[in-house]
Amino acid sequence: MGLEQIKTRITAAETAAGRQPGQVRLIAVSKVQPPDRVESVLDAGQRVFGENYVQEAQGKWPAWRDRFNGVELHMIGPLQSNKAKQAVQLFDAIHTLDRMSLARKLAQQIAEQGRSPDLFIQVNTGDEPQKAGVLADELPGFLASCRDLGLDPQGLMCIPPEADDPVPHFRLLRRLAQENGLPNLSMGMSADFESAIAEGATHIRVGSAIFGARDYG
Incomplete structure (x- = not known):
C-alpha cells in the first residue's frame, strides 16, 4: 500500500466523518521491520512510529533519532513493569x-x-x-x-x-x-482504521499497510 496511499485514505476518512483533515495522528508500526523499510518511511517524512518491544526499540531508534529530527516514539505493545525505566527514557x-503495578513503576520513573x-x-x-x-x-x-x-x-x-x-x-x-x-x-x-476514524480515533496504528508484511524470520 505505502505511506502516501495511507495518508490519502486517512484524509478521505476524516472528511467523510466530518472531521478536519490532520486531526488523526498516524503511528507507523515499525516492529520487526527491516531497517531499509523504516528508513525509507523516515526519508518520506513520517516521524511518528510505534514499537512493541522495549529492547528492539532501544537497539535501533537512538541512532535514527540522531539522524532524523522530530522523531516521536510510541510504545504500543505490552509493557513489563521491569522495563518501566527504559520505557520512560525512550518513549514519548x-x-x-x-495494571496498577505498572502504574506505580511508571509514576516512580516519571518522578x-x-x-x-x-x-x-x-x-x-x-x-x-x-x-x-x-x-x-x-x-x-x-x-x-x-x-x-x-x-x-x-x-x-x-x-x-x-x-x-x-x-x-x-x-x-x-x-x-x-x-x-x-x-x-x-x-x-491496517484493516480497520477508517472505521476507527469515523468513530473518533485520534491515533491510529498502521504497520503492514505501510511497510509490507513482517518477516519474523
Missing part, C-alpha cells in the same frame, strides 16, 4: 498502561527522570481473559488510582477481538473516554 507515549510520556490506558473492550487491559467497568476506579499516583492519562487504547466487528468496540472506547474526560483515542489498525 505509552499506549498500554493496564525520578523528570520525563513524562503521554499515557493511554488499555481497555479490554472484548472482556477477553487472555488479553491485557482494564475492564470497562473498572476503568473509573483505575483512572482515579492512577491520578492518585500523580499520573495524568490522556487517552484510551483498545485492540478489538479479531473475530468481532470492531465498530462496537470503537464506540465503547469513545463513550468511556467521554465519560472520563479523556481527549485521545488510540484505536484502529
